[in-house]
Amino acid sequence: MISTPDYIHDIRADFPILQTKIHNKPLVYFDNAATTQKPKIVIDRIRDYYENENANIHRGVHHLSQVATQDYENARSRIQKYIGAAKSEEIIFTKGTTDGINLVASSFGALLKEGDEILISAMEHHSNIVPWQLLADSKKLQLKVIPIHKDGTLIMDAFDQLLSEKTKLVSITHISNTLGTINPIESIISKSHAVGAKVLIDGAQSIQHGDIDVSSLNCDFFVFSGHKIFGPTGIGVLYGKEKLLEEMPPYQGGGDMIKNVSFEKTTFNELPFKFEAGTPNIIGGIALGTAIEYIESIDRKSAFDYEKTLLEYAEKELLKIEDVQVFGNSSEKTSLVSFNVGSIHPFDLGTLLDKQGIAVRTGHHCTQPLMDFYNIPGTIRASFSIYNTVEEVDLFLDALRRAITVLS
Ligand SMILES: Cc1ncc(COP(=O)(O)O)c(C=O)c1O
The missing domain is CATH 3.90.1150.10 (Aspartate Aminotransferase, domain 1)
Structure with a gap:
């Protein structure tokens, strides 16, 4: 008992x-795999922000704007440290896991050429299937699927066979949201790197059940949603290796992601802002930082x-x-x-x-x-x-x- x-x-x-x-x-x-509940500290932070701090960030000289900017950027740094990323520039705020995967499909996808291959697995969430199907259709890429055994584990021999020099990206869930399977991502990452493929880890389910260290994992991208780790909905994170993010074109155009705009030529802002067009979910980012602070405070x-x-x-x-x-x-x-x-x-x-x-x-x-x-x-x-x-x-x-x- x-x-x-x-x-x-x-x-x-x-x-x-x-x-x-x-x-x-x-x-x-x-129903915690769908979304987690929020601790009082996160709920209070949201109220406090709107009662005392609300302002747009990154462009204001006035006090409130500077406080909000500082808090938003502090949250980014806290998340960076929590997941073991080398730099805060590698932390891109997104709307969530789905948004992060779509960002990579669009921007990393722009670097791919006809005939290149992307590998996913048979246990993926639709958000790690459909963006790749859309990309494969538009760029004539091959999307291949690692099959699974009846017990819900990956057939690793099949993975070995599917992996080749043509594979440019392996996009795989860390933990299956339906089966609970924890995939052997360390081995998937090292095997993929051996053929020159990049690896995206869908961390939607793993972020709330264990410590993540993207540096020791050596994954190229890691995505998760704030709402699955005691934070609000509508905010998430894409971690990407700096060099890769530098090579990738922007995802969306708009305010904040530019350095200079003229009708002749626009130059883009540096990381992470290059991938964060428009007014972001400011309190979402701040409150996600608070959620991380909460989880850091418990055993x-x-x-x-x-x-x-x-x-x-x-x-x-x-x-x-x-x-x-x-x-x-x-x-x-x-x-x-x-x-x-x-x-x-x-x-x-x-x-x-x-x-x-x-x-x-x-x-x-x-x-x-x-x-x-x-x-x-x-x-x-x-x-x-x-x-x-x-x-x-x-x-x-x-x-x-x-x-x-x-x-x-
Ligand atoms: C494994 C996995 N990937 C992706 C997602 C999509 O997450 P979101 O809807 O927060 O973008 C989920 C959500 O349940 C998930 O469990």
Whole structure:
């Protein structure tokens, strides 16, 4: 029998929404792979900014503009240090993971030529599939897909075979949002570099479950969304190696990304501003910095280890329920479990769980090719974070048993 450590209860107390009742039942929030809840410090920072600091950044001589600029740039530096980037110029603020991947597809993609190849995997989120399909269509590139085993792990022999001198980019998720599989990105990065290919890591799911060090990983790009690491929606980060970002043309044109504009010729601003056209999500960036400050303030090694224990417990207990089938059985897996129960439609189970206050996700999780691979319409996904408790897992299991009884 495991129990929830006191420090998890302390973390939990920092997240006001977790005290909410849904349909008169205590909220059990198990949809953390979709988005995480926000600690009070982040919520307060947003209010404080609008009450005391609001101004546009980078162009004002007045006091408020300078304060806001300083806070925005401090957030960039904090994020840079948190993910181990060498310079703050390598941290580009984006709208999120999707936006970061589209930026790379557009700007790095501009450097590619007909016949060049891009490799993705069969477990990618749509946002790491569709931008490459659009690019491949417009530039006559080849998009190739690394297949997976039934247990939800990559077929690494197939990866070795697909990789060649023609491969210019390998764009792969660190952790599958549907299966929880942690991919062997260290080996993927070194093998890709050996043939001269660059590597983009989709860190949407990994950013909240472990420490990331882009320098020791040696990836060329790393993208994530702020809302998946206790920050607001509408803000994210693209990390890119400085040399590569220098070589890439701008993504969008507009204010802030230019040095000089005339009708004859425009020169572009230096990094990171070259990729940040227009007024950015200023408070988004600042509050993401606050979210990182929050995660730095807790004992995250223990919290991340605890998440693994919680997953193991949930999976073990779930498998005791008749007809439960879990998708994603890698030995390297993180805090989510995707499953179906017999022939019950995931949507029906999700609806009955919601009535009991349990928030899980049902459906294809933006990974339709993966659903086709397993020949299922969708799954129920329970995804955990550092504030979830053993008691909540028990509530979820009880609610699930009741729902199954109703639907069987
Ligand atoms: C693995 C993965 N990639 C990309 C995304 C897209 O993230 P966003 O919608 O924040 O841009 C998600 C979101 O769930 C994800 O889980």
